Amino acid sequence: MVSTEIGYTTIDKITVRGKDLSKDILGKLDFVETMMLTILNRVPDEREKRMVNLILVTACDHGLTPSAISARLTYLGAPEAMQAAVAAGLLGAGSVFLGTTQNAAEMLIEAARELRDDAGEDELVACARETVRRAKAAKRPIYGVGHPIHIHGDPRVATLAQASRDNGYFGKHWRLMFAIERVLRDEHGKNLPLNAVGAIGAMVAEMSLDPLLARGFMLVGRAAGLIAHLVEERQNPVAQQIWDLVLTQDERNEVPARSRAR
């Protein structure tokens, strides 16, 4: 039968996961609780809620990332369809940016499957070594390490690790992620500090969530950042200037002053 367990609608009522949306959810549960109810079929507890908030806040956005630039350039052409600009900004959340949180979560869940929660350092390092070896053999990247800008370490990681500890979600996946960082440094001579992608992959793994959600949370959080960029673009546009800036890199293009001034 084609149906969903998420919800259904009658003439007088909307039911979401068995609850009356208007009476039991609206005003009773906040957005993050409702999102998790919809996904998990139960209201999350306080610790889960704090973890999901941390992940969404990390994903939100800061500055002119490729997703913000694509969204603004799309808005330049189609201001009447903001949904298209948000969609364009989300579409790059793949195996290189944002979407890699899913790959990191999958890598950690797979690698740590046999690891005991109280595994000692030696076991952890052996598991990390094997994870690195397998990725290299399959010519797959090792997810969750290194950053093009934060070359001395991703400033978000310490906060996310401490918050995970405080909420009881700092277990074997987080520890494996840190062990991978160490193995890369000590045994491969590579300084690739654990990044926010690795942190979020570990957090989703620790919470026993479907790794697909690691990418999903990025999309929800980034959507929020993109609407902030688009409201700013409407009030103080820069997309045309970005286009002109790119065009003028190739001196064969002519960009009239009139256009540049817009």
Place this chain on the structure above:
Amino acid sequence: MVSTEIGYTTIDKITVRGKDLSKDILGKLDFVETMMLTILNRVPDEREKRMVNLILVTACDHGLTPSAISARLTYLGAPEAMQAAVAAGLLGAGSVFLGTTQNAAEMLIEAARELRDDAGEDELVACARETVRRAKAAKRPIYGVGHPIHIHGDPRVATLAQASRDNGYFGKHWRLMFAIERVLRDEHGKNLPLNAVGAIGAMVAEMSLDPLLARGFMLVGRAAGLIAHLVEERQNPVAQQIWDLVLTQDERNEVPARSRAR
């Protein structure tokens, strides 16, 4: 200069609206507060935060809407790119579904510009009458009324109206929206009860936010609903059955049992 006031990144720090993301935001502000900080350049107060939560929860999703169906059909073809499925699900948020919250907010802000906050019933009805007249003259729809399923009234509206009252956001825009409903009924013989789109348009207008955000909040909320649908689709797929169901409506198509059984 090409730049954004939202944030910037240095080697050791990410700054969002003047705050250090790792020290002042992560773990200190939740997702909705961070989203509003990014948009408004200030932390929202409790009442604003409750209002935004109500809007996001309303947008979340329930059942197999066109956006959920499109997302699932897209996931069927490209399960490795969940971002594409979420984007496909958002792209229909236009002038007929979801995106109409922006149209409703614009309509109310424009129509109520000259209306005093303490306008009496007569003034309100006159303003509503003029709004209906202008929409008809311009062959534009009247936004925020009527629903294909909730033909006796949208069950979310009473909750959203009461919550707006409780939070101090039930002013001239909400009252105008209700007056439009009455004018349509009493003077045009049309039973088109105020719907969730009208409620959200009124809420955004009452909060003095950019109407673009009325559509933007829908996109963030719906993204959350879509990731719930996609996690369910991964675990318990129905997209292939939906496709077969559509194909078999036209008896010229042949759908082998093998396919139907998948």
Place this chain on the structure above:
Amino acid sequence: MVSTEIGYTTIDKITVRGKDLSKDILGKLDFVETMMLTILNRVPDEREKRMVNLILVTACDHGLTPSAISARLTYLGAPEAMQAAVAAGLLGAGSVFLGTTQNAAEMLIEAARELRDDAGEDELVACARETVRRAKAAKRPIYGVGHPIHIHGDPRVATLAQASRDNGYFGKHWRLMFAIERVLRDEHGKNLPLNAVGAIGAMVAEMSLDPLLARGFMLVGRAAGLIAHLVEERQNPVAQQIWDLVLTQDERNEVPARSRAR
């Protein structure tokens, strides 16, 4: 009944507009003929085919337009999902770029409805004057004139106009479009030469096609240009440099040399 007249599929045959795809279409009709068969329910004649080719070639692409930049930035994040990059590149085809061909066609069809095919100059100018007046009254843009770069005139217009003449499609819509250009210059002092958007709007109107196709043809043609850009991006990437270029405009951002060198 849910069905389409475009085609259906049986176990042994695919039927498109009543023809057997494998026997009567593949290798017998080329792409443009098949596209038009699918749309029109008949094979186009030679003149129609030449007109559609002209439109698609015009849409194809040239240089780093906003659509090419968005597509490349999306590919940077998700190289495994080229469809997402092409979609991101198409999403800006709205009321400002590309999609305006639809608006121009609608404007011309609406305005020329009462115009006879052999209307004299005076009638044409009167109709153009009325079109400009109505657009200004409704605060709508006048579509099909002006260009940010080709400020002395769009170099494609003369070729498209001559080809339309050669193929028997230079009628009242083309003439009205040129009259609008003249009215803006002579009566409003505005030098806004007819552009490719106006030319394509006129061509679609002359061919009696649904104006939606004016936008549709742009999407098909631009998709071709985008795949050329993405193949180049894979072989000789510039998206990371575009991002760095944007970031370095705001001196608060730090972009390490390592990143810039990539």
Place this chain on the structure above:
Amino acid sequence: MVSTEIGYTTIDKITVRGKDLSKDILGKLDFVETMMLTILNRVPDEREKRMVNLILVTACDHGLTPSAISARLTYLGAPEAMQAAVAAGLLGAGSVFLGTTQNAAEMLIEAARELRDDAGEDELVACARETVRRAKAAKRPIYGVGHPIHIHGDPRVATLAQASRDNGYFGKHWRLMFAIERVLRDEHGKNLPLNAVGAIGAMVAEMSLDPLLARGFMLVGRAAGLIAHLVEERQNPVAQQIWDLVLTQDERNEVPARSRAR
């Protein structure tokens, strides 16, 4: 330097691959020739052009596929933004539908790298066997075989194979693809006939094109099919009925007759 070899624009001229768009391309080259010029930096010969036309025609569309359904459901919500509907329809072109042509081309190019053009049957079968073995070992699908509806064989394959022969593009990649079909049948007992995806993968490989183009051509061809569906949807809508059809599968949903009748 940020630039593209595809083209550039001056105030009076658009240059595409060194040619003047208005004088040397428009009206001189048709759409497929222009697309290939843009990609290859040379005008294709007649045989290449016929091959590309065959691929685009195959991709075009037939009936209510997931891409056509998603496009129509998106159009239902946002008829003012046809580009969003086309984008939604393209976004499912991934590793299961349409995009698999790229996977098939990559598989064939990789597997046949060491194969001589005049390899005998034994060599071919050995190579096919090894290709199947490697896919199974890596838990990857074997691309280009099997079809959910055309269970006795894809009717397009014979036409595409003969046309490839006629145009001098039936070499080791096509032969390997057929050998894989045979190995699956004879040695694994699996009746999975070569399908259109395998044929297009072979064609792109034979033409020595970047495998990315195998997916790219699908997107261009399918965009054409989608605009046909959207023009039909505008004139004779079925999207609302599709939605109602899905909703009524779950008897907990109530769909008023009024809605169903729309």
